[in-house]
Amino acid sequence: MARPGQIVRADQISRLKSESFDVIVIGGGITGVGVALDAASRGLRTALVERDDFASGTSSKSSKLVHGGLRYLQQGEVRLVYEALYERQRLRRNAPHLVSLLPFMLPILTKDGLVSRKIARALGSALWMYDITGGARIGRVHRRLRKKKALAHMPTMASQRLASAYIYYDAQADDARLCLSVALTAADHGAVVVNRCAVTAITRDPSGRANGVSVRCDGEIFDVPATVVINAAGVWTDEIRTLETGVDPDTIRPAKGVHVTVPWEKVRNDIAVVIPVPKDKRSLFVVPWGPRPDGTFTHTYVGTTDTDYRGPVDDPQCTKDDIDYVLRALNASVTTGVTADDVTGVWAGLRPLVKQVNAADGSGQGGKAARTADLSRRHLVHRGESGIITVTGGKLTTYREMAEDTVDAAIESLSGTSAGRCRTKRLKLRGAMRPRTDGSLDAHLESRHGDEARLIRAMIASRPDLAEPLVPGLPYVRAEAIHAVTHEMATTLDDILVRRTRCLLFDRETTLGAARSVAELVAPVAGWDATRIDTEVATFAEICAHESTAALVTESEMYP
DSSP states (O other), rough: HHHHHHHOOHHHHHHHHHEEEEEEEESSSSHHHHHHHHHHHTTTTTTEOSSSSSTOGGGGSSSEEOOOOHHHHTTTTTHHHHHHHHHHHHHHHHHHTEEEEEEEEEEEEEEEEEEOOOHHHHHHHHHHHHHHTEEEEEEOOOOEEEEEHHHHHHHOOOGGGGGEEEEEEEEEEEEHHHHHHHHHHHHHOEEEEEESSEEEEEETTSSSSSEEEEEEETTTHHHHHEEEEEEOOOGGGGHHHHHHHSOOOEEEEEEEEEEEEEEGGGTOSEEEEEEOOTTTTEEEEEEEEETTTTTTEEEEEEEOOOEEEESSSTTOOOOOHHHHHHHHHHTTBBSSSOOOOOOOOEEEEEEEEEOOOOTTTOOOEOOOOOOOOOOOOOEEEEEEEOOOOOEOOOOOGGGHHHHHHHHHHHHTTOTTTOOOOOGGGGGGOTOOOOOOOOSSHHHHHHHHHHHHHHHHHHHHHHGGGSSBBBBTTSSSSSHHHHHHHHHSSSHHHHIIIISSSSSHHHHHHHHHHHHHHHHHHHHHHOOOHHHHHHHHHHHHHHHHHHHHTTTOOOOOHHHH
């Protein structure tokens, strides 16, 4: 029996089979779960299905930043930045346990020993515009740092080129946990949310209008009736559109973004740092991760790239070319000589960028004229001939606004249905509380689970061994893996080690070494027998091996 606040997957599936809905959402990334929460909180009968796991695509593979996007000002996207900064503040209020203040340092570098005053002034002007546009809502404004203070924030920085720096403020969040929290909050408001449940067809009424979906869930195929179908499938959007029309509309231009993780000691930055990419018009973020009680961190991650992607959308990988690109940029800024052997983890995700779209039918046009880095991050809501509503584009920070626009469009198709106004601007996410920040176990649990950390503490109180590390050298504890199964709908070892915790992203080899012990730990609550344990460990080992192999081959070899 489910405890109060506990979402049990079997119960969710039972409801999916037996109920009809006002809205069904396809896709369990941040956009999809945001739509589900918005719709459910307005009183609409809402369901969401995700063919893999929540946040298994782009929404677990971002830069983990909740920000306005300083560089978008350079592209003239002032409205986008304004909206994103507004949404950043809403997230900090509604999910303070997940979204934390993060200072960024923007170095001012010399060329041939000289500082370009023009560039320094331009950076200062851009930061003032960022503050005025909405950045100052975070409670801080940018300021100038002298060279000595700048080096104190990243002592490995090549000092001979550093003149001074600016510091400005944005925010950081574990993207997968944010996505999961939104999904569970939607369920708290009555939505049915089911992972590992794939849409196989769009069902239609006699007039040809979409009236639900067919799904395959745990080996069983059944129909789910719904008045409105919403396609929020991210980079898989065109696949769902093809089910709708029989023709690939070609609206999505996937752009690959890669991040590389190294031990924190190789960089020693205590805040995020923006570094230039030599001979490219891009910058990378160097971000500390995994705070320790002594003020240091376990790892630093560096990214992101922004390149056209031509491989299968189910399998973006970080290749040797990607790693070389990131490390060249990092080594141009630090003196520690970071090599591929220092890399402990990687992740690669696809941005579902929208091509120029035909307003009449939603099909894509052109799309290869510009670099992916230059394409807009704005979102688009489109209604197809069969009534399916598709939402594409956008960014992690603006998911709530995207969801509001999408549900507004859905309500136009729900004549006779009583739906309230959007409530998510001030709706607290599950677990919302202001966590401790002292690097302790309590601080770690609160920054990931919010006030639900009490459930994990209760487990540890009855079984002190559950406070031991899940994976050596990483901050996650064994109790979190059990909680992932009992309270967070984790169904596989991959769910636990990649998204409920982020072990694989930060230390692949050590995580692989701990995989069997983790599987054996959760087996009693997951209902796994010895054969299932072996299968889970073998599947996870294949994921690790595939990632390791990709890191040794070039892009053209990986995607010929």
